[in-house]
Each structure stands twice: as C-alpha cells, then as structure tokens.
Amino acid sequence: MSWEMTFWQIPLNVQPTILHMGVGRHGTQPIERYQLEGLWSLHLYPYEAEMVIDSVIFPIRSGYAGITPPGARVEYRYRHPVRHHYVHFRYPATTEELHSIPAMQSLGDLFVTINGRLEQAIGYFPTQPRRADARLWDLLWELAATPAVHGASPSQRHPAIDRVCSLIELNLAEPMRVPNLAREAGLSHNHLIRLFRATFGTTVTGFIQQRRVQRSKHLLLYSTLPIKVIAAEVGMADLHFFNKTIRRTLGASPREIRERQFKGT
DSSP: OOGGGOEEEEOTTSOOEEEEEEEEEEOSSSEEEEEOTTOEEEEEESSOEEEEETTEEEEEOTTEEEEEOTTOEEEEEOSSOEEEEEEEEEOOSOOOOOEEEESEEEOGGGHHHHHHHHHHHHHHTTTOHHHHHHHHHHHHHHHHHSOOTTOOOTTSOOHHHHHHHHHHHHTTTSOOOHHHHHHHHTOOHHHHHHHHHHHHSSOHHHHHHHHHHHHHHHHHHHOOOOHHHHHHHTTOOOHHHHHHHHHHHHSSOHHHHHHHHHHTO
16 A cells, blocks of 8 residues: 555544643654554654655655554654654544544645644643643644645545535525535536535535524524524524424424423423
C-alpha cells in the first residue's frame, strides 16, 4: 500500500481526551522509534524527514500533518535536529461511526493557521484541559475534511455537501432555490440532487424541510416564541402550511407539541 492511500478510521463524533501535548524536539539521533499503546498522535511538521509505519514510507514535508493510530510501530528518519507541535490523545471505547482521516497530508496554505490553533491549545492545556480537548476535536474534523494534495478518502463525502448544508443551516428563514445552492457550491443542479440522494437518501428540498421541521420542534419545545414567529423563523411564514407540515411530519400540531412539553408528556 502506498502512503497516499493510507487512511485511519477515527471516531470523530466523540470528543477526544488529550494526555499530553507540546513542542517535540527530535533529530539528535538520525533514527528514532516509538510506539504509543492506546494513544493517537497528531504532529504538524515544519521540516523535511521520513516516517515509516508497517514498511510504508511516508515523506514528511514542511506544511504536512501526520496522524498515527494507537499501537502503531513508528520509525522516524531525521536529517538534522527539528521541532514540531504534537498532541497525544485517546478515545473511550465507543461504537460511534468512524470517519476516514489521512495518515499524512499537505495542509498547504492552511498550515500556518492550523499550526497556530494547535499552539493555542498547547497554551490552554495546563489550566484549561477541556478547552484544549475541544480545540483538538475541531482540528481533527478539519483535517478529516481537508482535501489532501494526494487526493481525498474514497469514503469521504463530497466537500460540496458540507458547503450546501452550511448554506441551508444559515438561511433557514429565507427562501432557498436548489439551482442557487448548486451554483454556490460550484455544481450543476442535477449533480447536487444526485449527491444529496446518495448522501442523505432524500432530495435537497426534502433535506431543507427536515432541517426546518427539526428547528421548529426545538423552538416549540424550548422557547416561548409565538408559533407565528417560529413559523417565520424557519422559513414557513404561511401559518396554515406550517401547521400542516408540522402535523404531517411530527404527528401533532405545533400547539399540541408545545402543550405536551408543558405537561411533561
């Protein structure tokens, strides 16, 4: 297997716990070997070297990010003394959905930003460890979603999907047309529809309605906003249409849903 095709499966839906992080100093010896039992590691490299895992050679270049899984036998080959930011972290035993993350990838222009954010997390770690955990979690999501120079994981969904989902979430109160969303994502109308069906099993319009209903339910249960205001807040200002949609989807009228919450049922 080539290094370009090496991806690890990581439970991104669960927040990791950092065991240690800081600035690593290496290269006083040309070859270093280590193995972390039960711990993942993340390194951000501002230099050139090589990493070997299971006979696969991973080139390290300035601006690369490397992830190693628990128990991996890792060999580093250095040319001179170096420094890099690192973090060792773990996950609880979990059956959460796994996501693909490249073992090694070039961050390009993002390297400076991501390296700076990891440096901030290192500063948080001694006194605000949970804040550091949250920063790492966000960075891991970003690394899993960043298209690497050598290609993205076959199991990774099309990046345009996340772009469109973000647009939908930020504009639920506004009218939305699928051709406009497709144009914003740089796709054709039909291609976007095919991607949504493959990813979510529904149309773009159906997905928008699902998100509007879910937000409506949240506001009905946990706010005191008038129902008419909630309808407008989720882009269904026609109160008759709003009531009909909520009843058909949730099995009760907006008023009934709110009354059940107050009654504790």
